[in-house]
Amino acid sequence: MSQVPPPPSGPPAGLTPDERTWGGAAHWSALVGAFVAMAFLGPLLVLLLKGSTSPYVRRQAVESLNFQLSMLIYVAVSFVLAFVLIGFLLLPVVGVLWLVFTIIGSVKSAEGGEYRYPLTIRMVS
Structure with a gap:
């Protein structure tokens, strides 16, 4: 049997x-923007x-932007559903998902990896 070589360590080639810094900034800047309610x-x-300077930075920025806009829609729907009481359960869930996925995206892209958010409506391409 042949063994598969381990994946290369260190930053991705190219x-x-x-x-990597700007790719990570595309994600963690949403955390900063959340302080003024505009993530x-x-x-x-x-x-x-x-x-326009890097395809990698563009992909990460578009991915993060789509996720933030999707979360904004989910919060608005949860707020409306709060009038039927189910929104009170959905708002904290959406908040926790937003925080966790944004942190994961920040870490992955700062390492140079590609990150695709789950639960995302792809509006911007």
Whole structure:
């Protein structure tokens, strides 16, 4: 039997440290933007400022932007459903999912990996 070689360690080939930094910024900037209740602004700014310089940064910014816009829709629906009481259960769930997935996306893209958010409506391409 032949053994499969272990995956290479270290940063992925072909990505500069600047690309990994901006790719990570596309995700963690949503956490910063959440303090002013506009988490989509961070990824949008990264897309507009650095999206044309690197395909990797553009992919990560678009992915993060789509996720943030999807979460905004989910929060709005949960808020409306709060009038029927089920929204009170959905709001904390959406909040926890947003926080966990945003942190995972930040870490993965800062390492140079590709990250695709679950539960995302792909509006921006």
